[in-house]
Amino acid sequence: MSENSPDKLAIREVRLGATRAEGGTREVSYVIGGDRGLPFCGNDAGRRLVALEICDDPAIWPPVVRNYVGDLVNNPEDWAQAAERRYGADLVRLNFTSTKKRGFNAFADIASTTERVLEATTRPLIIEGSNDPQVDSEVFRRCGEAGEGERLLLGTAEADRYRSVAAAALAYGHLVIAQSPIDVNLAKQLNILLRETGVPEDRIVIDPYTGALGYGFEYSYSVMERIRLAAIAGDDDLAMPMISAPTDTLSIREVREAAPEEQDAMAVAWEFYTAYSAFVAGASVVCVRHPLTVERLKKVLEA
Amino acid sequence: MAMKALDIYKHLPKTNCKKCGYPTCLAFAMKLATGKADVEACPDLDPGAKALLGGVTRPPVRAVTIGAGERSVTIGEEFVLFRHEKTFYHPPGIMVEVSDTWTEVEVRSVVDEVRETVVHRVGQDLVLNGVAVRNESGSADRFAETVRLAGGGSSLPLVLISDDPTAFEAALAIAGQYRPLIHAATADNWEPLAALAKQYGSPLVVRAGTPADLAAITAKCAEAGVADLLIDPAPGSLQGYITVATEIRRSAIERTEPALGYPIYLDAGALGETDAAVATGILKYAGIIVTPRFSRASREAALTLRQNIYTDPQHPIQVTPGVYPINNPERDAPVLLTVNFSLTYFTIVGYLEASRMPCHLLIVDTEGLSVLTSVAGGKLTETMVADALKKFGVADLVDHRILIIPGYAAPLSGKIEDATGWKVMVGPRDAADLPEYLEKEWKT
Amino acid sequence: MPTVTFLPGYRKVSVPEGTSLLDAARAAGLAMNVVCGGQGKCGKCLVFVKTGSVSFDRDKFRKFFSDPEIARGACLACQTTVTGDVQVDVPEGSLIQEQKILVEIQGLEEIPLNPAVRKYEVYLSPPSLDDTTPDLTRLLEGVEGVGGPPPNRVYAPLGVLRYLPQVLRRSDWHVTATVALVPGGYRLSNVDDGDTTGRLYGAAVDLGTTTIVVYLWSLVDGRILSTASNYNRQISCGEDILSRVNFSRKGGLARLQQLAAESINEALKKAADAAGVDLEEIFEVMVAGNTVMTHLFLGIDPGYMIAEPYIPVVQRMLSTAARRVGIATHENTGIYTFPAVSNFIGGDVIADILATGMTEREEVTLLIDIGTNFEVVLGNRDWMLSCSGAAGPALEGGEVLFGMRANPGAIESVRIDPETLTPTYTTINGVAPRGICGSGLIDLLAELLRACVIDRTGGINLEIDHPRIRRGRYAPEFVVAWKEETPIGKDIVITENDIKNLVMSKAAIHGACMTLLDAAGLAPRDIERVCLTGAFGNYINKENAITVGLIPEVPLERVENIGNGAITGANIALVNRKRRKELDGLARRITYIELNADPSFMDRYTSSCFLPHTDLSLFPRVQQMLEACRLREGVGSRQG
Known part of the structure; x- marks a missing residue:
């Protein structure tokens, strides 16, 4: 394996969020990336962030999380605030699950929810918009505009629908999550497409898609390792930090069918093993859904 | 580093005789290059070429078996640093620890749990592999008694953890015929331990703080006649473990330090966060993971992670149409x-x-x-x-x-x-x- | 029975009710274009029912027709059944047309003439009571006396023995014996009156799935006398190999064998007539065909080759006599078929290898035979690797909206002005364009990429405001020729779906090349020669093939079109028996890599599903060129 000289970064630095001084309203901004070698090896400098996922329409959210957080699910800004202050998340990922509704057209709510969640939080914000080409362009425009200058991390760009996210990110100064289906080549291709559309390399975060533990997680694990190895070997098109969101983990049979008194323990164990392994594979940001998982991950990362 | 197919081909007879089971010498060379064939399969290879090719195609990490009988566990025999390069072959054995200061009831409950934990997933039964008995009482007799309580090695593989050669002698008198893993030979005590390991044919863990020290001790133990060795790099943190385990595995695979070509031993309990340490061991090259007792949720997740990581990426688990x-x-x-x-x-x-x-x-x-x-x-x-x-x-x-x-x-x-x-x-x-x-x- | 009349030729045929128009057309001797084998999938067998009664579900196949075509009564011949007397208009485009066929000669002067069949003129002493040697022994001893093989090694077929006594006596014991080297010995193929040593002929045959090419040689002086070509008439039983194997499995093997022999016979006759040679004077025929074609030609069941575990009946070189396979030359003519490496690397590829001369060289050659299926061989005189796969029909114009074979009217080369986006093109035979063939499609891909009309996945950038770039009925598209320029009354376009099909086809080929290179531990720069062959491979623009990432990037001068490698190889094996003898050994030492069993192939394929490739470091020249193009265009400067 040919590695870079020690003074060259293997992974590009990417700044998430913007403080007042940086043109936004966040109290902190984070720099991820900047790694030089393999994750957790030697003087590994990369910062690792734990994000708690919340949503604006909890209908499809895992019951175990709904039970645990109670009324918060009906109020994204309270939920976001609790994520930061009570659960200790480094940042929040806001999923606009409402856009999955058929005939969705409440675009004004997208803007206002974005504003309210930004208001309620002090740290950088990840927004997962729609994944329907029909509404993409308007959804991304609205949340992009509402968060102008905040260096939001906007998701998700895919190979056949990247232009709307890219346009919103370029117009309002945000970053893009580039998601590809568990394939190192497809990840690279999407980064090239984004670059050739004008998105600067330091505004792209790779999401190689994370399968649930026990349900194909090994594919995601290896693809993350391969992406990181390619970056170390000098591939500029893969030298971006990675985000991993094992979102299916809480929907698996083992968690769903666990005895009521064991549900939280089961959910947290499976999320923890998956999320931690994603960090070991090279992810810089890992998104989880159970608040207790956040706490356990933070403890390990800070040890 | 491994030789390329064409370089290997140059040393083969080029007769395409098919005696090796492959249609051409080049096809055989390609299999050798990826470690999927054994040089011995070619009957016409001269000894020089055989030695040369064998040296570059045999497993760079030695296979070691712990325990006897159907629950024995074989580890090592690995070829790569990252599973996508080929596959990881032998999943790490997970050993749950007990102390010889515990009551009989406490020891038995752990042993039963290890024996009975089975997770059925996609056609496989995932199990914990054995029990690690830690000599904390300072008494050789108590140690031996706890080893006996733990089944003496006849049903579940054992790890014997102590620094007292007399304690090992007592324990091995009970468990010695079942290939328990002896932990650990250090710079100070390797001689008596290597002698015991040789006497009982048991695998032995070598413990030291740096790869260089580890290599020095394994070389001496090997010379003393103990072939089945493990390496405990005694890490101080998770990051420290990943760093040193990666270095050890790389030296073995690149064959830069054959004295490091042994499976790695990880004491998960020593690193504080048990779940994180167990996961780390599974992900990063551990052959044996010794862990404190952990919850059912954690056990299932850990066994599942181990199954996932040790799935052959070239033969993914496929669902029957x-x-x-x-x-x-x-x-x-x-x-x-x-x-x-x-x-x-x-x-x-x-x-x-x-x-x-x-x-x-x-x-x-x-x-x-x-x-x-x-x-x-x-x-x-x-x-x-x-x-x-x-x-x-x-x-x-x-x-x-x-x-x-x-x-x-x-x-x-x-x-x-x-x-x-x-x-x-x-x-x-x-x-x-x-x-x-x-x-x-x-x-x- | 209803009568079907086919216009414009007024060919009539009576068929039972319920017969499909396609079968009726075949019965009338019309060769319809049925790329899909008559499954209603390709839409190429368009006909217009003028009057009369048929059954056809037009709504179901609506997508194949334009409004004016519907108004004229458009039907798909394969999906239309006859219910009464009917008159059908068959447009020219629905018939198989004369195709560009490769007939060329190259590089043979260095090969010594050393045929496996020879003629020996002998004057024998007549028998007497003192010399009662039998006729055959007498002849063979005479042959040995003028340099022929020992009598005990020569086998004499019964047919020859039956006329031997008459010939010997009629000629007053002055005859010419034709003796052929065959496996295990020699065969006395024929005995002529007097001296015929000046006339000994052999033929090399490229038995292609679509086309048959024949070269007629004088084996006396090693001259090529004539060449001829013909359609493989098996096409009427299925366009592609798979449909022919299926036809064979349904009891059609004998029919396919007969059609193969007839197709070869027709070509042989044309060549023989042109050279003033009698078919009876041809004593050797060397046939190069893929494994399935070879099986079918010999009447051997190919049915077990197409399903797991894919077993052919035979791979070695076979020889037989003409009469046993229905070849219209002398009945004892030796018919030789090339050996194969696998089902997929057949005799045609062995012939290609022979044609490249790569078995003689130290330098590493990459041979690529491109058609619907592709074969790739990498190696030199010491080692050889091969693989094969399906490129899909896109490169031959299939599954492409305006794709067509290399028939007259096919756009075969294209350039696009990067400023105005105006294409300039040439067509086969210079007539008005009817569609685009493979080489034109590759040019289009390269030119659209250079003009920044498509992104590197092949997606058309609809943000460019230009009349040629538009949202089509199925997908975004680029107009190559306005309908005013065409005789078909439609704009000829290339759609985003077409482009993506082409990208997948080229990715399969490039992925295969990389798989072989990686297996050998070599990089593209280690390739000293790339030889392209095959129906499509020969006409392709080499530079554009590299630009789109169809073949690995090597310096342009290292890429050669070797023409029809199969016929060249057959020629070599015909005129030189030493080379022929080496073929079995050559076939045995080629290592075949099964791409489907190689997990890394999928990886290479995916990384090649990009223009030219995900890893531009494999394409340094293309990278420079593309960067220059992007600079020239500026990002989004043409957006409106």
């Missing part, structure tokens, strides 16, 4: 098409089961490739769908003729309609959106 009933479907239930990529299948089944929506799931054989890749690679075609509908008698299961295909297979919708005569509905791309899609779109 067929039509699978989900939530007791009737004749009016929808028929959903997907591929036999295990991740896709399990994800979909997860969401469908959660939705309680009855349906038939039709799995076609795409050689374990995902929908996107199989559509792109021509491994999912309209003919296959038509054949599968016919072969699995789907038309006899339902009264309608509507097939819901994955969102990523949309380009095939017209062709599938033509080839099958079924009406095709294009479903969502994301399995998470399936329940809602079915709720809204499915009306017979």
Whole structure:
């Protein structure tokens, strides 16, 4: 394996969020990336962030999380605030699950929810918009505009629908999550497409898609390792930090069918093993859904 | 580093005699280059070439067996640093520790738990592998007694942890015939321990703080006649472990330091965060992981992670093609098409089961490739769908003729309609959106 | 029975009710274009029912027709059944047309003439009571006396023995014996009156799935006398190999064998007539065909080759006599078929290898035979690796909206002005364009990429405001020729779907090349020669083939079109028996890599599903060129 000289970064630095001084309203901004070698090896400098996922329409959210957080699910800004202050998340990922509704057209709510969640939080914000080409362009425009200058991390760009996210990110100064289906080549291709559309390399975060533990997680694990190895070997098109969101983990049979008194323990164990392994594979940001998982991950990362 | 196929080929007889079982010498060379064949298979190789090629094709990490009988565990024999390069072969043995200061009841409950924990997943029974007995009492007799309580090695493989040669002598008098793992030989005590290991034919862990010190001790132990060794790098932190384990595995694989070509031993309890340490050991090269007792949820997750990481990426777990009933479907239930990529299948089944929506799931054989890749690679075609509908008698299961295909297979919708005569509905791309899609779109 | 009349030729045929128009057309001797084998998938067998009664579900196949075509009564011949007397108009485009066929000669002067069949003129002493040697022994001893093989090694077929006594006496014991080297010995193929040593002929045959090419040689002086070509008449039983195997499995093997022999016979006759040679004077025929074609030609069941575990009946070189396979030359003519490496690397590829001369060289050659299926061989005189796969029909114009074979009117080369986006093109035979063939499609891909009309996945950038770039009925598309320029009354376009099909086809080929290179531990720069052959491979623009990433990037001068490698190889094996003898050994030492069993192939394929490739470091020249193009265009400067 040919590695870079020690003074060259293997992974590009990417700044998430913007403080007042940086043109936004966040109290902190984070720099991820900047790694030089393999994750957790030697003087590994990369910062690792734990994000708690919340949503604006909890209908499809895992019951175990709904039970645990109670009324918060009906109020994204309270939920976001609790994520930061009570659960200790480094940042929040806001999923606009409402856009999955058929005939969705409440675009004004997208803007206002974005504003309210930004208001309620002090740290950088990840927004997962729609994944329907029909509404993409308007959804991304609205949340992009509402968060102008905040260096939001906007998701998700895919190979056949990247232009709307890219346009919103370029117009309002945000970053893009580039998601590809568990394939190192497809990840690279999407980064090239984004670059050739004008998105600067330091505004792209790779999401190689994370399968649930026990349900194909090994594919995601290896693809993350391969992406990181390619970056170390000098591939500029893969030298971006990675985000991993094992979102299916809480929907698996083992968690769903666990005895009521064991549900939280089961959910947290499976999320923890998956999320931690994603960090070991090279992810810089890992998104989880159970608040207790956040706490356990933070403890390990800070040890 | 490994030799390339053409370099190996130069040393072969080039007779294409097929005695090795491969059609040509070059085909054999390619298998040798990837470690999938043994030089011994070629009867016409001169000794010099055999030694040369054997040196570069034998496993760089030695295979070591701990325990005896059906629950014995073999580790090591690894060839790569990253599983995608080929595969990881031997999953680490997970040993739960007990102390010789515990009561009999405490010891027995752990031993029973280890013996009885079985997680059934995709056709495999996942188990914990053994018990580690720690000599904390300072008494050789108590140590031996606890070893006896732990089954003496006859049913479950044991790890014997102490720094007192007399304690080992006592314990080995009980368990010695069952190949317990002895932990640990250090710079100070390696001689008596190596002698004991040799006497009982037991594998031995060597413990030191740096790879160089480890290599020095393993070399001496090997010279003293102990071939089955493990390496405990005594890490101070998770990051420290990953760093040193990576270095050890790399030296072994690149054959820069043969004295490091042994499986690695990790004491998960010593690193504070047990779950994180166990996961780390599984992900990063541990051959034996000794852990304090952990919860059922953690055990299941850990065993599942181990199964995932040690799945051969070149032979992914594939779901058998067929039509699978989900939530007791009737004749009016929808028929959903997907591929036999295990991740896709399990994800979909997860969401469908959660939705309680009855349906038939039709799995076609795409050689374990995902929908996107199989559509792109021509491994999912309209003919296959038509054949599968016919072969699995789907038309006899339902009264309608509507097939819901994955969102990523949309380009095939017209062709599938033509080839099958079924009406095709294009479903969502994301399995998470399936329940809602079915709720809204499915009306017979 | 109803009568079907086919216009414009007024060919009539009576068929039972319920017969498809396609079968009726075949019965009338019309060769319809059925790319899909008559499954209603390709839409190429368009006909217009003028009057009369048929059954056809037009709504179901609506997508194949334009409104004016519907108004004229458009039907798909394969999906239309006759229900009464009917008159059908068959447009020219629905018939198989004369194709560009490779007939060329190259590089043979260095090969010594050393045929396996020879003629020996002998004057024998007549028998007497003192010399009662039998006729055959007498002849063979005479042959040995003028340099022929020992009598005990020569086998004499019964047919020859039956006329031998008459010939010997009629000629007054002055005859010419034709003796052929065959496996295990020699065969006395023929005995002529007097001296015929000046006339000994052999033929090399490229038995292609679509086309048959024949070279007629004088084996006396090693001259090529004539060449001829013909359609493989098996096309009427299925366009592609798979449909022919299926036809054979349904009891059609004998029919396919007969059609193969007839097709060869027709070509042989043309060549023989042109050279003033009697077919009876041809004593050797060397046939190079793929494994399935070879099986079918010999009447051997190919049915077990197409399903797991894919077993052919035979791979070695076979020889037989002409009469046993229905070849219209002398009945004892030796018919030789090339050996194969696998089902997929057949005799045609062995012939290609022979044609490249790569078995003689130290330098590494990459041979690529491109058609619907492709074969790739990498190696030199010491080692050789091969693999094969399906490129899909896109490169030959299939599954492409306006794709067509290399028939007259096919756009075969294209350039696009990067400023105005105006294409300039040439067509085969210079007539008005009817569609685009493979070489034109590759040019289009390269030119659209250079003009920044498509992104590197092949997606058309609809943000460019230009009349040629538009949202089509199925997908975004680019107009190559306005309908005013065409005789078909439609704009000829290339759609985004077409482009993506082409990208997948080229990715399969490039992925295969990389798989072989990696297996050998070599990089593209180690390739000293790339030889392209095959129906499509020969006409392709080499530079554009590299630009789109169809073949690995090597310096342009290292890429050669070797023409029809199969016929060249057959020629070599015909005229030189030493080379022929080496073929079995050559076939045995080629290592075949099964791409489907190689997990890394999928990886290479995916990384090649990009223009030219995900890893531009494999394409340094293309990278420079593309960067220059992007600079020239500026990002989005043309957006409106």
